[in-house]
Amino acid sequence: MSLILQIETATTACSVALILNGETLAVKELNQRNVHAEVITVFIEEVFATAGKTYRDVDAVAVSSGPGSYTGLRIGVSTAKGLCYAMDKPLIAVETLQAMADGMAAKNGGQDVLLCPMIDARRMEVYTALFDAKGDRIKPTSAEIIGDNSFADILKDHKVLFFGDGAAKCQAVLGKSENALFDTDFINSATYLTHGAMQAFNKQKFEDVAYFEPFYLKDFIAGKKAGA
Template identity: 40%
Template sequence: MSVLLALETSSIVCSVALFNGAQLVGMSELRIEKSHSSHITVMISQLLENCGIHLKQLNAVAISGGPGSYTGLRIGSSTAKGLCYSLNIPLLEVSTLYSLAAQVIANIPNPEQYLFCPMLDARRMEVYTCIVDHNLHEILPVAPLVLEEAAFQEQLSRKKIIFLGSGAEKFKSLVAENSNALFVDGVLPSARMIGDLALQKYEEKVFEDVAYYEPFYLKDVYITSSASNTSK
C-alpha cells in the first residue's frame, strides 16, 4: 500500500493528513490565522511519529493547489516540494475548490440532483469560485468573481445549486428569494479531502513537476513599496 501525506494551507486552516492506501491513518489541524509557517513542519513530524510512520516510508505528498491565500499556498507548496525533492517521491495537486465541493458531495443524499458552488472569500464582495457537478466535472471554470444579484442566474434557473465555503455567506442575501439556491455552512478546507482526491491521481500517475510546480494563485499579487522607500 502507498503511504500518502496530504497538506492543506490555502486558508486559515493548517491541516495535515496521513493515508495508508485509502485508509486515513491520522490527521492534525489548526485554525489559527498566520500560523502555517511556524507549525506545519512540527505538525508533520508529530503526525508521523504518532502514527508510527517514518518519513522515508512516504510514497507521495499531496498539496492543496489553490486558489486561496497567497502566503498559505506558498508555505504549503514549498514544504511539499522540499519533501518530494529530498525523498525523491511524486508531488500531487488537488484543487482547493474541488476539495471543498467534494466534502459536501460525500455527505448528502442524491448529490446528482444538485450542482455545487464552492466559494473562497477574496475580500469585499469578491470570491474565488467555480461550479461543478456531483462527479466534480466543471460546469463553470475556476475564476475570481464580484458577487451581485445576477450571478449564476442562468444555472440557478435550471437546477438547484449548493453554495459553500468561506465566501458563500456573502451571497446569501443576494439570492434569498431563489428557492434553487441552497447553502451549507461551516465547510472549510481540509487535508483529509485533499488526500482522498489525490489517491486516484496517484494511482493514475498524474504527478506534478517538483522543480517547476507553482500553486494556482488565480490573481497576481501586488506588492507596494513602504512609505520610506517611495520617498527616496
C-alpha cells in the same frame, strides 16, 4: 500500497493528513488565519507520530494547489516541495476547489444539488467553480465578483449549494433565490485531497518538483501598510 502525505493551506485552514490506500490514518488541522507557517511542520510530525509511520514510509506528497490565499499557498507548496526534495518522492497537486467539491460530495450524501465551492478573495469577489453532486466539474475555476445577477441562470432551474470561506459574505445577495442553499460551516481539510491524490498517484501523474508553482489565478496585490 500507497502512503500519501496531504497538505492543505489554501484558505484559513491549515490541515495535514496521512492517507494509506485512500483511508485516513491521521489528520491534524486548525482553522485560524496566519498560523500556517508556525504550525505546519508540527502538524506533519504529529500525524506521523499518531499513525506510527516515518518519512521513509511515504510514497508521495500531495498539496492543495490553489486558488486561494497567496501566502497560504506559498507555505503549503514550499513545504511539500521541500519534503519531496528531501525524501526523493513525487509531488501531487490537487486543485483546491476540486478538493472542496470532493469533500462536500462525500459529506452531502448524494443530495441532488449542484456544488459551488467559494474561496474568499477581496470584497465581494470569490474564487469559484461549479460541480455536480458527484464532484464532477461543470464550470471552470474563475474569479467572480458576486452581484444580484450572479448564478441567476443556474439558480432558475437548479438547487445550488454554496460553501467555503467565501460563501457567507455572498449569502445576503445569492440567498434571495429559494434554490440557493448555504453551508457556511464548511472548513477545508487535507482529507478532501484524497480522491484527487489517489487518482493522480494511480496514473503516476506527478508534478515537476523544481518548477511547480501554485495556481494563484490572480496576481498578488499587497495591501497598504497602516499610515501609508
